[in-house]
Amino acid sequence: MGKPKLKELNIRREWCKGCGICVSFCPTKVLELDEKDKALAARPEDCTCCLLCEMRCPDLAIEVILENE
Amino acid sequence: MAVRDYLRERFFPHMWCPGCGHGTVLNNLLRAIENLKIEKNDIVMVSGIGCSARISGYVDFHTLHTIHGRALAFATGVKMSRPDLNLIVPMGDGDALAIGGNHFIHAARRNIDITAIIMNNRIYGMTGGQFSPLTGYGKLATTAPYSNIDHDFDAVSLATAAGASFVARTTTYHVKQMADIFQKAILHKGFSVVEVLTQCPTYFGRKNRAGSAAEMVENYKKSTTPIGSKASQENSDLIERGIFIEKDLPEYCGEYDKIIQKAMKGK
Numbered sequence: 001m002g003k004p005k006l007k008e009l010n011i012r013r014e015w016c017k018g019c020g021i022c023v024s025f026c027p028t029k030v031l032e033l034d035e036k037d038k039a040l041a042a043r044p045e046d047c048t049c050c051l052l053c054e055m056r057c058p059d060l061a062i063e064v065i066l067e068n069e
Numbered sequence: 070m071a072v073r074d075y076l077r078e079r080f081f082p083h084m085w086c087p088g089c090g091h092g093t094v095l096n097n098l099l100r101a102i103e104n105l106k107i108e109k110n111d112i113v114m115v116s117g118i119g120c121s122a123r124i125s126g127y128v129d130f131h132t133l134h135t136i137h138g139r140a141l142a143f144a145t146g147v148k149m150s151r152p153d154l155n156l157i158v159p160m161g162d163g164d165a166l167a168i169g170g171n172h173f174i175h176a177a178r179r180n181i182d183i184t185a186i187i188m189n190n191r192i193y194g195m196t197g198g199q200f201s202p203l204t205g206y207g208k209l210a211t212t213a214p215y216s217n218i219d220h221d222f223d224a225v226s227l228a229t230a231a232g233a234s235f236v237a238r239t240t241t242y243h244v245k246q247m248a249d250i251f252q253k254a255i256l257h258k259g260f261s262v263v264e265v266l267t268q269c270p271t272y273f274g275r276k277n278r279a280g281s282a283a284e285m286v287e288n289y290k291k292s293t294t295p296i297g298s299k300a301s302q303e304n305s306d307l308i309e310r311g312i313f314i315e316k317d318l319p320e321y322c323g324e325y326d327k328i329i330q331k332a333m334k335g336k
Contacts (some may be wrong), residue, residue: 003229004081010327014082015081015082016082016086017082017086017088018203019088019270019281019282019283020281020282020283021088021090021282021286023283024283024286024287024292025283025286025325026249037329042231052244054163055093055097055245055248056096056242056244056286057092057093057096058081058087058088058089058091058092058093058096058241058282059082059083059092060072060073060092060095060096061082062146063071068071068243
């Protein structure tokens with residue numbers, strides 16, 4: 001069991017309502033809102049896989065997919 | 070099974086406003102159920118009326134969307150006829166404590182094995198932002214434009230006084246704690262009450278200039294503290310969160326079974 005490694009931040013754009021909660025609380029500022037106010041993984045390389053965005057998302061639009069999952 | 074496997078995805082995106090905390094409650098309730106590995110068919114979710122009550126439409130369990138304030142009465146009926154099922158009853162603060170106030174205290178007094186979740190957004194959101202039993206003194210609402218003069222309940226004290234055998238409080242900021250408390254509440258044999266402070270940016274937030282959804286969530290971090298913390302002793306304005314009551318008491322369905330056995334003696 002090493003450090004969890006990010007495979008993909010799967011964001012369902014059609015479910016996202018652009019509230020910005022994920023953007024505000026990401027500890028490493030991975031997420032941004034795009035020009036249509038939908039969450040976007042702008043810096044996935046900085047993701048620590050803490051899962052807080054996935055757990056706080058009120059729209060259930062974010063899924064953090066880890067390697068070997 | 071992933072959280073999304075418990076959803077009725079055909080109804081998404083859901084109807085809650087952008088930034089509404091109710092989605093976060095749904096999110097972490099499903100996480101708790103996923104961790105407990107409970108079969109979908111062993112769960113019955115019963116809800117009343119309001120923004121909060123719409124939660125039952127989104128989950129792929131047995132669900133009953135019932136009448137305002139009476140979700141606990143319907144849930145009691147289901148539990149009495151099928152005590153083997155897990156009953157989860159999410160309610161808004163008005164649904165649980167105003168319209169359904171009597172059902173709430175008596176379900177607690179009986180200690181029937183139901184998990185009651187009070188999604189406390191301090192407002193009647195669906196009908197346009199009227200003040201609710203948890204709005205609080207001095208706050209603004211559509212029906213209190215010069216500020217509310219009603220004092221609020223302390224939902225935790227109320228549930229405790231009414232006899233609930235599990236009582237907890239958490240917020241939409243403290244998501245790990247929320248999922249953990251939901252798990253314990255579901256496993257608890259008896260009436261469990263979980264109050265979740267959840268933001269309504271559209272009505273409560275806008276009327277009371279509480280800022281964006283993210284700012285309201287951030288405020289839960291600042292305005293709450295773990296039960297009995299040093300900060301809580303120094304500042305009585307902080308709202309305590311955590312598990313207040315967790316005790317073993319005779320559960321209602323079990324007690325009822327004993328009555329049946331007594332009555333059937335010699336037959």
